[in-house]
Amino acid sequence: VQNHMLQLLALVAMESPQHLTGESIRDAKVEVLKKTSIADVLLGQYAGYLSEKDVKENSRTETFAAVRLAVDTDRWRGVPFFIKTGKSLDKKETSIHVTFRKSPHLRTELGGESNVLTITVEPDEGFSLTLNGKAPGKTEATQPVTLNFCHSSIFGPNTPQAYEVLIADALRGDQSVFVRFDEIEESWKIVDAVASQQHTTFEYAKESSGPAELNAWSEKHCLKWQR
Numbered sequence: 001v002q003n004h005m006l007q008l009l010a011l012v013a014m015e016s017p018q019h020l021t022g023e024s025i026r027d028a029k030v031e032v033l034k035k036t037s038i039a040d041v042l043l044g045q046y047a048g049y050l051s052e053k054d055v056k057e058n059s060r061t062e063t064f065a066a067v068r069l070a071v072d073t074d075r076w077r078g079v080p081f082f083i084k085t086g087k088s089l090d091k092k093e094t095s096i097h098v099t100f101r102k103s104p105h106l107r108t109e110l111g112g113e114s115n116v117l118t119i120t121v122e123p124d125e126g127f128s129l130t131l132n133g134k135a136p137g138k139t140e141a142t143q144p145v146t147l148n149f150c151h152s153s154i155f156g157p158n159t160p161q162a163y164e165v166l167i168a169d170a171l172r173g174d175q176s177v178f179v180r181f182d183e184i185e186e187s188w189k190i191v192d193a194v195a196s197q198q199h200t201t202f203e204y205a206k207e208s209s210g211p212a213e214l215n216a217w218s219e220k221h222c223l224k225w226q227r
Contacts, residue, residue: 022175033186094121
């Protein structure tokens, strides 16, 4: 959460930087993190973690976290941000899902889910936009329609790996995607606010989607995780 997840949140929520330079981009990310706080959290630890090598027999270290965050800026005030991450889950994927508000002018009898923009970071880099399309026929029924872009499908299997991109940027002196010290400091302030409190750590099975308590936690926040 402290490193990768909050970096992704900062990239999504930051305002347009003054310039497309490393310093301006990182300034914009830091400003977001200064306004970010954790509103609610659910923690877990996979069954068998205490038997792992070098783990203390009474360790309370969490291996799973579901987090609701708030970003107190004019653009995002009142908009919830959710993060879910963990070890030994049923799949390994890094993705961002932006759920759009439903239009107040839609006919309620048409139903349908909200439109969703999905940005996949790994394993299959790309993005998709899921919209509600009218089904063929005389009825007004709609069904989800997904528009897909897959980077490797267009540009072939030689898509650079993450660290290849970082090394190339370092050689060019481009610091845009590198984390600056004040960004690290602000992200730790966010996480430390939770670490200093007492939270129940729920057990979950390996190769599962997380603790069973996640269902009730998600319902409390009217949240439907994208799969």
